[in-house]
Amino acid sequence: MKIVELDANDATQVEELFTLQQEVHAADCPDNPVPLREDFLGSVRNPPPDGRFERLVAWRDGRLAGALTLVLPEVDNRHLALAEIQVSPSHRRRGIGRTLLERACRLARENGRRDLLAAAIGPVPGGAARNGAAAGFVTAAGFSVALESVRRRIDLTAVDAAAEQRLLDQCLSHAIEYESLGWTGLTPDDLAGGVANLVNRLNLDAPTGELDIEPETIDADRLHTHERNAIERHTQLVGTAARHRNTGEVAAITLLNVRSAGDHGSVTLTIADPKHRGHRLGMIVKIEIHRLVRRAFPRLRYIQTGNATANAHMNAINEQLGFAAYETNTLYQLAL
Numbered sequence: 001m002k003i004v005e006l007d008a009n010d011a012t013q014v015e016e017l018f019t020l021q022q023e024v025h026a027a028d029c030p031d032n033p034v035p036l037r038e039d040f041l042g043s044v045r046n047p048p049p050d051g052r053f054e055r056l057v058a059w060r061d062g063r064l065a066g067a068l069t070l071v072l073p074e075v076d077n078r079h080l081a082l083a084e085i086q087v088s089p090s091h092r093r094r095g096i097g098r099t100l101l102e103r104a105c106r107l108a109r110e111n112g113r114r115d116l117l118a119a120a121i122g123p124v125p126g127g128a129a130r131n132g133a134a135a136g137f138v139t140a141a142g143f144s145v146a147l148e149s150v151r152r153r154i155d156l157t158a159v160d161a162a163a164e165q166r167l168l169d170q171c172l173s174h175a176i177e178y179e180s181l182g183w184t185g186l187t188p189d190d191l192a193g194g195v196a197n198l199v200n201r202l203n204l205d206a207p208t209g210e211l212d213i214e215p216e217t218i219d220a221d222r223l224h225t226h227e228r229n230a231i232e233r234h235t236q237l238v239g240t241a242a243r244h245r246n247t248g249e250v251a252a253i254t255l256l257n258v259r260s261a262g263d264h265g266s267v268t269l270t271i272a273d274p275k276h277r278g279h280r281l282g283m284i285v286k287i288e289i290h291r292l293v294r295r296a297f298p299r300l301r302y303i304q305t306g307n308a309t310a311n312a313h314m315n316a317i318n319e320q321l322g323f324a325a326y327e328t329n330t331l332y333q334l335a336l
């Protein structure tokens, strides 16, 4: 086996890596949205800002048999590294994953990182079929569970419009001091500062389990830089907010990514400012975004969201809206 850095300018290598992603998707989670070539090429050539992406590929018998993506945050959380390893189904249980993980640990240490994180999907009762490979793999390498979370998805075409309207009306009666706003593309300038503040609150307010993680320090400029980068990678952005009428404060938001094709979107985050809780704003922004999505992206059928198992309030809102759990997505951590 030969492990080399991915040459992002080598079209054959990049295409082999895309084929690997397709094989892994088909073997491990075929009901999840299929990898899209456009989106994949965008992520290789133009990765998100604020971090370095190291990509190694493992060659065996003339085929690209495995890959490591190591994300090294460069602005916040510089003590962390995040590893994603994929091994072709026809090359598993031969130590390729373990060798790539050893390289990830070495690279992370060389870059002064204290903890290595890795995510593992697994089954939930009544959900999609999932193997336990990822959990078995990271546990064997000495990782421990840092944050248990569950992914849920909703089929927007199965939503009862009249029931949704009743729920919205009930919630709005608790929120007369707030107005609802929605947008597609970049967050509007007059909301960007408030939205950035709430994004930063996420690591403070949402359950983080055993994760060794710091709040981010995003401002309006950084938020827009991230958003422009996502748009350049062909991701479409949607957001809704509840704004306090008297103070103009952004009180709650939910943000969504829509892929360049297909019928899936995914929630980036939903959060209400602790100062403004108790007004059903979480539910309101979520219903409003479903309505906006139906108007702006009629091709979209499913929305996926991931939340910590311990986040009882958010999970209750999602279940009430019609989201159903289909897989776990557990974050594991290894002290380096």
Ligand SMILES: CC(C)(COP(=O)(O)OP(=O)(O)OC[C@H]1O[C@@H](n2cnc3c(N)ncnc32)[C@H](O)[C@@H]1OP(=O)(O)O)[C@@H](O)C(=O)NCCC(=O)NCCS
Pocket: 024, 028, 083, 084, 085, 086, 087, 088, 091, 092, 093, 094, 095, 096, 097, 098, 099, 118, 119, 120, 121, 131, 132, 133, 134, 135, 136, 137, 138, 140, 141
């Ligand atoms: C998880 C994955 C990367 C493992 O790759 P691999 O090359 O088969 O792993 P290795 O052969 O190096 O296995 C190392 C050890 O991990 C554990 N392991 C690997 N696959 C396992 C499985 N299916 N069930 C239980 N334990 C497993 C075993 O202890 C194994 O040692 P052993 O074979 O001597 O018993 C691969 O299954 C994969 O690509 N899955 C989809 C992507 C993914 O979920 N990645 C998450 C990790 S970031």
